[in-house]
Amino acid sequence: MEEITSVQNNKIKQMNKLKKKKERVKQGQFLIEGFHLVEEAYNSKLKIVSLLAVDYSRVDDQIVQYADESYVINFKVAESLSDTTTPQGIFAVVELPTYEISNFKQVLVLDRVQDPGNMGALIRNADAAGMDAVVYSKGSADPYQDKVLRASQGSVFHLPVVEEDIYEFIEKFEGNTYGTSLNHAVHYKEIESQENFALIMGNEGAGVEEELLNQTTENLNIPLYGKAESLNVAVSCGILLYHLKG
Structure with a gap:
């Protein structure tokens, strides 16, 4: 050697x-x-x-x-x-692995998630919840950079994680699509669990792009009972994924 x-x-x-x-x-x-x-x-x-x-x-x-x-x-x-x-x-x-984007029934979509720790945790959430794939937009942290790999604990290797034009992806996706928003959104518990869905999580500061929120089936909101202004994006994602999965 x-x-x-x-x-x-x-x-x-x-x-x-x-x-x-x-x-x-x-x-x-x-x-x-x-x-x-x-x-x-x-x-x-x-x-x-x-x-x-x-x-x-x-x-x-x-x-x-x-x-x-x-x-x-x-x-x-x-x-x-x-x-x-x-x-x-x-x-x-x-x-680097390559994947075909087809026949995904349950997808986590990430809109400009820039923090590597959050990116890794979100991919780990998707893996733990048994999602078919993670689709992320340009402007998101690269899943193959060191900090994301470590935060994902290897989950990046367990399911397709692919960069796509998420507007096009949502338009073509054959299933319900859910955005996340603090405004003009329904309580997430009003939505029933389902077999076929895409959940969109947004940028840490700006949230999901307004234009994208207008394309969704419904936008979801997690109520805050304490004094915190918001939940961490990965925590919110975990709550919503497991609710939608039932």
């Missing part, structure tokens, strides 16, 4: 470029860090192009055999690749 000890190594430089969305799209690959995410990528049968670890005695042999290539790295190289303060010492370069 080849050893990489220099942060100036061309492979390491190339991997560090994957921290930018433009480069991820160009190379068709993304970088993951940590034992849990590497295991989730392996269990989800994503193509692992390169595996890098400081200590292979802690890595499952099946994952090592599954990867196209494996490298031993030192802690200095691990620190250069890591976005965390205490690197776990394991990384993988994974091929």
Whole structure:
């Protein structure tokens, strides 16, 4: 197994470029860090192009055999690749998955959700609720950036997460569509659970685009009983998804 000890190594430089969305799209690959995410990528049968670890005695042999290539790295190289303060010492370069957008019956739609922590939590919600897919708009956080991957706890690998023109998607979607709004909306409990629906969650500050709210079947509201001005978008999403799923 080849050893990489220099942060100036061309492979390491190339991997560090994957921290930018433009480069991820160009190379068709993304970088993951940590034992849990590497295991989730392996269990989800994503193509692992390169595996890098400081200590292979802690890595499952099946994952090592599954990867196209494996490298031993030192802690200095691990620190250069890591976005965390205490690197776990394991990384993988994974091929970006591609998905067909068809026959989705239950979809979470994200309108310009910009916070990576929220993006990851929303994808995790969709995964936990057994949704068919997550569709997100341009202007949302990239699901394959490090903070989103960590916040999703690997849920990004469990279901299609795709960038689309959400106006077109809602227009073509064969089912009820629900926006979320503080104004001109019905109490979410007035809506019954159903087999076929799309739920739209909006930008943390601005909410769902007004034009999009005009396209929906109905817009939903979660009442606030205390003094808080609003609920976190991921918390709201969890409440609504589980209600609509019944």
